[in-house]
Amino acid sequence: MEDPSKSTTSEAHTLSDSVDLDDATRSEMEKAGVIVSSVDWLYNWARSGSVWPLQFGLACCAIEMICSAGSRYDIARFGSEVFRPSPRQADLLIVSGTVTKKMAPQVVRIFNQMPEPKYVIAMGACAISGGPFKQGYNVLKGIDRYIPVDVYIPGCPPRPEAVLHSLMTLQKGIRRQRTLGKGSNNPAYVEGNREYPVPSFSGKDLDPPYNPEVWQPPEKRPNMPEDGCP
């Protein structure tokens, strides 16, 4: 989900570029009675308004996820109408809670089973980095080692409003995606159906320890000298 303006700055303008308007201009024109649209815009508008999450709870955060689906916070107002029990019918995987090393293969398999275009939200500290349990021997230090994560929600657990906020962040990201034209950056169309190898236990740890396609160990801080005092 990169900024499309960066990827398509060349002089070769495609159809979708020529009507690439920001929301303010678009609403301004709509007031004047002009409706300008592109296929991409229409497609993304429809997609971002109907993101159906998978009913998949792992730990504490799952309860807050259920709360956000409850009548008080009502995630259906954002188009995430129902939580689907089957990955085949879901667009969004909310990894809600601690992913242990025993559970990581199943999470990856569920991601593989989802149809494109699919999105992942890492909800809560545990799913992002292992969180408070990251020192444990059995806890995966972040689900983004195996599957690409689109939005991270910090918090332990995040409030239901934070879940709604993350959904809005995701929708903004979806609206930025390009399907047609030269600058297409929708992974669903660029890379085809994304399926990643399911890790397995070998000896004492998961094998592979991370998926190099989606995650690399971060670089050392450039301005960090040896004594730790930049």
Next chain:
Amino acid sequence: MTMESSVVAGSEPTVEPRGFELIEREGLETNLLEVSMGPHHPSTHGVFRMDVKLDGETVTELRPVFGYLHRNHEKLAEDMGYLGSMPFTDRLDYFCSMTNNWAYALAGEKMIDLEVPERAEYVRVIMAELTRLVNHIMLVGFFVNDLGALGTPLLYALREREKILDLFEWASGARMMCNYMRFGGLRNDLPEGWLTKCREVVDAFPYFLDEYEKLLVENEIILVRTQNVGVLKPELAINAGITGPMLRASGVNYDLRKVDAYGVYDRFPFRVPMGEVGDCYDRFMVRILEMRESIKILRQAMDELPEGPIMGEAPRVFKPPAGEIYGRIEGPKGELGFYLVSDGTAKPYRYRVRPPSLVNLTVLEDLCLGHKVADAVVILGSVDIVLGEVDR
């Protein structure tokens, strides 16, 4: 896993639990079907797997597989100061962080013989009973959700839970992970106006319960699906170490609030609801009745809440003398205990949780044998497990 071969009462298709052999009939041949339910299954209350062997639809063998949420809670706690483990106990049974806090604080207080001020004890009782309401109401919601009543009863339950969570958030700062209790008292006093609001919520709760009972208790589908399903005999329950509402549903009168009378529970008159048959319906009803008793306790505790300090003479550095201690309370799911061994340093030498969910889960196979696979889901729902506590 099986404690003893159980006889399933009341249900017609009685199947020998063990030593099952294929039925040979003329022209007919059946095979045992092995089904793995979970770890991603909508009705397993988290990441829990049941390996079920089925003859047709009848369960002939059931093996619970857990550990999908093993988060090294005990090991981490042994690597940390005593206070540092307090927020981690919230994440054990994430529905009832207040009672988890209390059990751990109780164990710590026992270790150094700490007096807890009167007001703190009353606030603890209030918080624990509110937690019981939250837990039971969510259990009932999920339970009927497992039965197929998708949505409505669960949403009603969530609505009531939100009201209580608002109270928790107001008092402690967080909706779920309260981290409210400390060795020797509470972290902060109740805010101004909290008690009035709490009274409002508690007073409105019986009306909701009436409505909820009208919605569910007489429903024929629920009666048929739960009565005489998963009967737990009192002998087996005692032998397996079952505690909490599940034990009382089997007709055993054992409630730590009465037996142990920790805190100030001996000052509150309340009844202990018990079941007769020990089936899923009894377990469901015992919880509903317990909520009514909790409201009684809450009302009395709020009336008698004294003024005063909320923190005892707790030492600045919590360094208990060498020794071991077991502190237990009646959590909403059963006896929640913390077993701490100290070697005199600031970190526990051994830290062990006695999780009610895990112990209650051990009889799952005995309850499910001979029933249909759809009933296994119902029985699991009535056991009331939270995987954070089962696996820790």
Next chain:
Amino acid sequence: MDLLGSGIFKGMAVTLKNFAMTYFDRGRKERLPTVQYPEAGDTVTLFTRNFPFLIYDGEEEVDGMRCVACQICERECPPACIYIVKEKDENGKFVKRPKVFDIDVSVCMGCQICVEVCPFDAIVMDSEFEYSKEDRFGDLLFNRDELLKSNDYYHKIHPEEAQARDANLAAKKAADEAKKKAREEKAAAAAAAKAAAEKEASEKKDSPEASEPVAEEPKAEPAAPSENHAKAESEAKEKPAAEETPVEEPAAATDETEDAKEESSGGSEGKETSEEPEETAGSGEDDEKKAEEGEGVS
């Protein structure tokens, strides 16, 4: 015996009533209407906590910072998500200010323990929760400048708590001044005795008991002035006694500050508890900074 199915109809009547009544008593609070979140997101209560932030007084962000980089929060943080590097002046002496103060909110569990152990009321909890980000390593690591927020902001989000803290700080300040005065008077008399004591101590330095008398001296002092202020007293009993030492002796000899540092870490049950989490945390690839920390601190 009721008609079969009457129970179901009773339940249906309840749902119908609930559905119908939503149109008639919308304003009733116990119905708990849906929170219109992005438009009217005012759902947090006065005590809501999510992630910690650092307070500064006055206008200047860095100069008004209350944090003195005592690193108690870093030691006590259960998931070890705080990382502090002290600032040094050009002479290589430590200044009472953090140069680096990072909180990894992708690890933080919002338990508020850092707030409880902070002796200077410098770190408090924020109620902001809209932190959903698409980048984990860049956006979810809050550095010092992102964490600094004004005292006015704190008064806005948690008014009661902020007032209590301000009163507590004012009381403490008054106590400090009173103590300073007392100390100045005492200083002349004490200097001679102290010098003698230190001389003795330095002779016995290889024996571990030698550090005991040095450590006890500052501990005994704060007890006397704090009696004047009931409020300060009630707060102070939770605070480590060592809190005063870093304030009072800014430019003391290096030996003394080291003594004070050792004492502050020993006093708050920290030393043993802190070492392990840092070491284990260092094993995670995303935390290579933590591994370096061990060298940085000592």
